Amino acid sequence: MLLIRRAFLPARLAVRTYATVPRDPRFAQVTPALLNQFAGVLSSPKSSILSSLTGGPWTTVEADDLATFNEDWMGKYKGKSTCVVRPKSTEELAQIMRICYDNDVAIVPQGGNTGLVGGGVPVHDEVVISLASMNRVRSFDATSGTLVCDAGCILENLDAHVGQHGYMMPLDLGAKGTCHIGGNVATNAGGLRFLRYGSLHGSVLGLEVVLPNGEILHNLGTLRKDNTGFDLKQLFIGSEGTIGIITGVSIATPRRPLATNVAVFGVPSFEAVQTTFQRTKKHCAEILSAYEFIDGETYGLVQTNPSRGVRDVFAERHPMYVLIETSGSCKAHDDEKLQGLLEELLEEGIVNDGVLAQDESQVHTLWALRESAPESYARQGKVYKYDISMPIERMYELVEHMREHYDKAGLLDKPGRPGLVKAVGGYGHVGDGNLHINIVAERYDPSIEEATVPHIYEWIRDVRGSVSAEHGLGLAKANAIGYSKEPLMVEYMQRIKSLFDPKGLLNPYKVSGSV
Amino acid sequence: MLLIRRAFLPARLAVRTYATVPRDPRFAQVTPALLNQFAGVLSSPKSSILSSLTGGPWTTVEADDLATFNEDWMGKYKGKSTCVVRPKSTEELAQIMRICYDNDVAIVPQGGNTGLVGGGVPVHDEVVISLASMNRVRSFDATSGTLVCDAGCILENLDAHVGQHGYMMPLDLGAKGTCHIGGNVATNAGGLRFLRYGSLHGSVLGLEVVLPNGEILHNLGTLRKDNTGFDLKQLFIGSEGTIGIITGVSIATPRRPLATNVAVFGVPSFEAVQTTFQRTKKHCAEILSAYEFIDGETYGLVQTNPSRGVRDVFAERHPMYVLIETSGSCKAHDDEKLQGLLEELLEEGIVNDGVLAQDESQVHTLWALRESAPESYARQGKVYKYDISMPIERMYELVEHMREHYDKAGLLDKPGRPGLVKAVGGYGHVGDGNLHINIVAERYDPSIEEATVPHIYEWIRDVRGSVSAEHGLGLAKANAIGYSKEPLMVEYMQRIKSLFDPKGLLNPYKVSGSV
Known part of the structure; x- marks a missing residue:
């Protein structure tokens, strides 16, 4: 649901920010001799090794052909590995690791390369070990x-x-x-x-x-x-x-639910988002499977820059919106529970308005309001994104705070005073305290970046939040761990790292323990 | 639900088995000088330190008065600590730990002392650090x-x-x-x-x-x-x-359910226990909160040695019984789901008979059948108990195997051939693959112990089960870890232990990493 098209990505920012990590000189260079060692332990070196180097029984390719392994899917992080190994079994993989260990060769493990923080691509010339051929x-x-x-x-x-x-x-x-x-x-x-x-x-x-x-x-x-x-x-x-x-x-794995329902409510405030969450947990307890929110700013952008399948389901606009999904084993029971919730929320005036999906197609229409948010932001301009978590009651405060913060810094675009920051909005998994805050800018600009970091991380630290709720640290936030973990914790993480990887060969430059 | 009265416990076995762990000579003796150091960092040494030693501002007691801290609740494991410290805050506890660390004093942390494997009591003279005064x-x-x-x-x-x-x-x-x-x-x-x-x-x-x-x-x-x-x-x-x-x-913490239902079924075989589990997951998916089983042997013993509230709810006996509990937010819906399950199971002949609780009191009556099992076993004789887990389909095989194993060893009591082993039965959390196997003996006897261990652990290892599903290793199974974890895993556990506790002062002689 977080997919963003490559075209929309902040390539310039990436280059400026991440290209400066120096290569660790302790790591050996990858050579044809090393690849020959790899080849010796693989059942099928021709299909398991791709390299821009020549001189052995592997598949030699142009350096550009390794781009899908060297770059993340967003094009934000870019390494220059000369070698990708795709072992066919755990034993093969173990032998490759052993060879790298003996030769001080750094490694980056790679899965589907769908990460958002540069954790799965090389920073310099690390050997890429892809798990793609182990899919049984x-x-x-x-x-x-x-x-x-x-x-x-x-x-x-x-x-x-x-x-x-x-x-x-x-x-x-x-x-x-x-x-x-x-x-x-x-x-x-x-x-x-x-x-x-x-x-x-x-x-x-x-x-x-x-x-x-x-x-x-x-x-x-x-x-x-x-x-x-x-x-x-x-x-x-x-x-x-x-x-x-x-x-x-x-x-x-849990049982697949036999019935899925979705409702979207327009609510007057973030406080109402929380009250609605309480009531939803009461009525839908065991069948609740998602509780998402989008703010008015986001809803507006979704309507201004609609993706396929998006339409406005409300007669008028509301300050906040929540999407509730239920999953259960009996549709009639689930409908009744959700209907009961809807009535209570409307009768007590907790929500302004509500829409309950009547069929599978309407389920998709309602989900599209939430799922298309990232794309709609990207269509509006250049976007800075932060994936963070914090106590639910503080969640929306940050969005309002950042809007004010850019205003004070003279960056927020207002009638009569043009600014680089066009919009600040938020959406996310409110049920988990997980906010995706989005800052739309006319262009990526150092003035915005300087106004944002470390200010936003400090704010998160002060409410005891996490600077990475679900995306991880990777390369992007390797140096930001201190905002969410105290020095002693980081020290023990580094000791754990040394215990398992005394030479520091595995996925170097990433997280905190690795550096 | 696992409470067993002290009187029923295998004290003789315990003494024979665990008294032989030698004291580690690296650990310092507890002295009045040490206790004075403790007293210096505690806000209220008089209430926070209990000791059989004299000479300072703490509460001096007879050695016997420390028995509640030195012995587990079953009376199976018995240490001889001279000192119990009950810090009132994390900071106080940290200072006590620091003093012990600087002086090479071994420590055993103690909570409610309700463990079943001797993990929470001293083995020798370790200082007991009780968390009882930190209850805010x-x-x-x-x-x-x-x-x-x-x-x-x-x-x-x-x-x-x-x-x-x-x-x-x-x-x-x-x-x-x-x-x-x-x-x-x-x-x-x-x-x-x-x-x-x-x-x-x-x-x-x-x-x-x-x-x-x-x-x-x-x-x-x-x-x-x-x-x-x-x-x-x-x-x-x-x-x-x-x-x-x-x-x-x-x-x-999850929402407290508003409705709880319980049903008990008599079923023809352990295969039917599994089929019933499948059907239950289908019908009751999100409201299922317990799926327990007891075998015919156990049900019989529960009726022969009934606890308060126990009665036979079936007209005739069945080979196996399962107890299903549902917890949900709407009683009418839950009743309907459970009724649907009951009808399907009876119509298809998967179960022989079923009883559905009609009110709160019947809920207790049905739960009593399962909950009183440990006590009923203990009333029948001396009991050897093993808390193990394994793939569900193998679960009951072990009970049958052990019965046969004791028979072959000439230990099983049969018509015409008296034996020390009176009964072998099983019950447990079948939904989690967790079996409590019980062996009832006329008396605790080395011949039974030798026939049981390591035989039972080897059987569990061979089906890739766990020798401790939920009770932990403690002192009782510290040496049995190898049946469930390979040497390399144990080696890394020991490294983790050394990383956090290089002097090995914390809860020594326990688990595997500690020795």
């Missing part, structure tokens, strides 16, 4: 709903696979057609089902991980309960590929 | 349902506290009136709501932890989403007090 479902137990699969399986394919048995994946996100389950786990992806099915820390049952020195941690159990020692797999969930490469995932 | 609710956010509290808060009290706002704790267990939330988190407690609300790895949002050297990790955030670096708190969930003492807990 290993087993599915239809009694317990436990799926075991390779890390390179695409999320949407897995959802279809377990769907045959009446189950579904416990996470869903816009990039599902491309992202790998291994990448989802490595970045602790949140997404749209988080409110209902919770964190991957709860639903991942086991992991198979190759450590930087080539050791394989076999922790791919399928047990829901296992209290035998420290739960090591938890460390790899959200580690962003810096302490090991996840090669296998065991995950608990 | 720090905050509760009624919008998000986030509770922040001291680790020494009693689970039932917390449930009552959040209950005032329409929420409930995401875990429930028999010891709730005594156990501390800090202990629950430190042991990754499972319990009766696990099937619905999942693992503490998912619901714990933040922890405040004092490390062995007295450093305080401030990781007590209230955010549902926070992807900034490694999720260190996960390491402490289930670490059994071996790498830090949890002093504060932030936890997400």
